[in-house]
Amino acid sequence: MPQEPIEAASAVCVWLHGDSLSPQDAALQAYPAAPVIFVFDEALLTSQYRLTFKRLFFIYECIVDLYERIPNPDKELRRGKVAEEILDFCQSRGATRVAVTETYAPRYRQLVTRLEQRGLTVRQFPKPKLVPYNGPTPKRFMPFWKKIERAAFRD
Numbered sequence: 001m002p003q004e005p006i007e008a009a010s011a012v013c014v015w016l017h018g019d020s021l022s023p024q025d026a027a028l029q030a031y032p033a034a035p036v037i038f039v040f041d042e043a044l045l046t047s048q049y050r051l052t053f054k055r056l057f058f059i060y061e062c063i064v065d066l067y068e069r070i071p072n073p074d075k076e077l078r079r080g081k082v083a084e085e086i087l088d089f090c091q092s093r094g095a096t097r098v099a100v101t102e103t104y105a106p107r108y109r110q111l112v113t114r115l116e117q118r119g120l121t122v123r124q125f126p127k128p129k130l131v132p133y134n135g136p137t138p139k140r141f142m143p144f145w146k147k148i149e150r151a152a153f154r155d
Helices: 027-032 043-047 053-069 083-090 108-117 139-151
Strands: 012-015 036-042 074-080 098-100 123-126
Touching: 012 027, 012 083, 027 098, 027 123, 036 043, 036 053, 036 083, 043 074, 053 074, 074 083, 083 098, 083 108, 108 123
Parallel strands: 012 036, 012 098, 036 074, 098 123
Antiparallel strands: none
């Protein structure tokens, strides 16, 4: 991916979420020296969407592993209201921008809007595709899977 001019890392924080826990995350790649935050969403932890302990522990292990792999020492793991925690994190570092890789998560757009309403500039990177696919919109999973299976498991 060609590097375009980016803001100074000191003015940007990187927001990670459950779909961006990879060292190859686009926001992390664009801002390798920027402070990093992941927030366990209090609303999801306490609502009807409560995750199992195994799932929470898996996510936690992914975050710990990722945080060990990225060289930037300024990274935090928080629990609370996502937008408020991100805003507090950015403000405490004098950042006015947040970088994030898009996700299909239902509340993602609301969170971005809330951050922008609170004064942060949100730079969104496109969500990665599992595989390239330019065919018609699939109506059933299995026929679609048969078409993309080989590409999905290639190294």
